[in-house]
Amino acid sequence: MNAPEPGLPMAVPAEGLPSRVRIHEVGARDGLQNEKAVVPTAVKAEFIRRLAATGLTTVEATSFVHPRWVPQLADAERLFPEIAELPVELPVLVPNERGLDRALALGARRVAVFASATESFAKANLNRTVDEALAMFAPVVARARDAGGHVRGYLSMCFGDPWEGPVPVGQVVTVSRALLDMGCDELSLGDTIGVATPGHVSALLTALAGAGVPVERTAVHFHDTYGQALSNTLTALRHGVTTVDASAGGLGGCPYAKSATGNLATEDLVWMLRGLGIDTGVDLGRLVATSVWMAAHLGRPSPSRTVRALARADSHKEQ
Template sequence: MVERDPALPERVTIYEVGPRDGLQNESTVVPTKVKAEFVRRLVAAGLPVVETTSFVHPRWVPQLADAADLLADLGELAVPTPVLVPNEKGLERALAAGVKHVAVFASATETFAEKNLASTYDDQFAMFEPVVEKATRLGLDVRAYVSMCFGDPWEGPVQVARVVAAGRRLLDMGASQLSIGDTIGVATPGHVRSLVDAFSGAGVDVDRLAMHFHDTYGQALANAYAALESGITTFDASAGGLGGCPYAESATGNLATEDLVWMLDGLGIEHGVRLDDLVRTSTWMAEQLGRESPSAVVRALG
């Protein structure tokens, strides 16, 4: 049954991260052809953006070592298929592959910057600045992620002001959108509202913000609802609930795209994704990985 709340957004964009963030932590390398089929099925299910891969060094994330081959297999698709680029060398590889949308990935904390980027907190911004400048100068769209926005497994709770400061630096560089990451899944709804309010208070339009929740403590959907109440209209999600971070062991699965879609459907919020097709895609992908999907909706409907 649909119960429309007029106080909530009429439409949201689901930014699918399954092929990149969802698969990056898999211990068994997924064949390039399977990844390509996964992306195509997601596009066919109506996902308006599908982040496909990352041009990180293969030593860091072996699962994504086939980035160039995957993009060559996919060719031109009907929707944006962004890639993550960690530095200038990664951007050069992405440009050679003909990409039009890239993303950079920063940390709100010192320790995670060191573990994830082999950098200090401040130096990461110096590393990204020429990447963002060159990409925007060449007409590419640049998205920025900031991780550990609610808590860090080494440093504990993260102050809202620190997250806002990190996000502002990335937006001021020229990023078109900032994805706020609950990397270890410790956020709760009140914290989500406070963070969005703090960004608004710092002069950041809510339309430039996206939310990236993990479901470690079962809070991802509650947090997504709180973000909707705060005016957020872009949500990162991973088909079938796949995902985690290879540099933070407590970062378990992403918010499942199907679970988000089910909630949005019940709220009467438009998103353009066909749930049945998406469930079939995630069921198929779970078969390729040899295990059941962690998504509650996939288990119920699959």
Template sequence: MQLPQRASMDSLPPRITIYEVGPRDGLQNEKSVVPTEVKAEFIRRLAAAGLDTIETTSFVPPSWIPQLADASALLAELGDEGRGPKRPVLVPNERGLDNALAAGVGAVAIFGSATETFARKNLNRSVEESVRMFAPVVARAREAGLWVRAYLSMCFGDPWEGPVPIEQVVDVAARLMDLGCDQLSIGDTIGVGTPGHVIQLLDALAAQGIGPERTGVHFHDTYGQALANTLTAVGQGVTVVDAATGGLGGCPYAKSATGNLATEDLVWMCRGLGIETGVDLDELVQTSTWMAQQLHRPSPSRVVRALGGASD
């Protein structure tokens, strides 16, 4: 496999954690239902490639996202491989948490919105009502000893409301973190963010007491800005980056949201910068190629297309 020549940059961390969202966020918008055994094999292959943190599924009503209706069956199929603090699942409410606890998970994530319109479309609640709904979820999850993440979507723009004021994002982020969450993931759900915007938002969050050590970034690549925005965030001290193998993903409630930052593209950049990820790029490319075959279409990842699954 051809690899990039290493040339580090000042102010970048020696290592980052990739928060792999392919099995959940990556697959949730697929039109045809992926068999449970294929999802389980996908997760096993991702782990074998060195991805430490893998978000496996979501306990949402099947009518919301039919693709994830097999959450309990998937975790049963995975057994111990699907449990623990490095295998988070998304839970929208207490019923979802009940199901997650019954499945023996070790980590959960809630999913809020920085805008009122998307909160209504995604959760059928206002932002305020959503925060109230999440409060007992987080409290009970912490009481059960679970690690808890808070996703915040539409942080850089909203297809219905347009530009989203930074102070509005920070306000909702603070309310979610005040519930007791361990980590915040700021999402560019429709991919409109640019590096200057990233810096301003991270600075505003830090001023509110939510520093880069508690923050992850989640960029969609709709306008080709995901890698640039990620590098900017990492340069600001962020060391947790969400990505989906093969660049899979989208949002069922925001039609302009295309795929996530491709994990392979992120790993390639990090290799060139001398930033460790713990990921075997060759194995990851092979996994992405395999998953693309299951979905019957080419991988959107630029690195996968360039390497073509070639081995060393």
């Protein structure tokens, strides 16, 4: 797909920021799992192919959970072989050893487990306490590592919980440390309902560093419920974080937390990073075209401000 490179912001680097950021693209998994209608496997595969063609190096593909939990991703066994040869990393979620078996059988070697910082969400999402969920993940992480795999640990509700309210920083640090101690290679801090603000992000990252959590193994995953995702991301970058989760077109939410709206849009993130002179390797024009294409399949416009602005600009050029 040959999309023209759109107008870009003037690059004005700021001190204290990384020169390059790796975007962990979650639109095909975290984005589509929240859709009311099931997206056909062929459309998902083409979406991932188009995302890979934009220069993204990591595209989270699917989740090997029981179809009853997330019926939108029940086609994992059919989807993964269709995209397995793409020249990008294709992580998949696995909830337990059965999910890991399914993923390994198809050749997946980058997997993720998903824990909660709060008891309420652990019960809603996994029907377990926090400690019971960690005990379930321990053999999954060990076996994945033994198979030569890379394991990401997602941690939900790091800033606020719809049942419990604000989440104490120390509580998040304790579960974060447990995930790394069991062998997770990377930790993704999730603002699942989008209530974080920059001061809260700074406090958590400072506390994690004090607890010996390496910043180079830390990623951030912000939802944009209150329009804070970009400011929170910038705060994380100032703390040395260089991996940011984002979703093409701003797709996503959380099926177990109804107050969770879409993820940080990848296009909005790339626009900001370009303006800061930070390299991502992503072709913004191709990415916008991909999200416009996907929005057409979903039957609604993309919520991403950057997608809307650049799509309008392209439309005016054509006229």
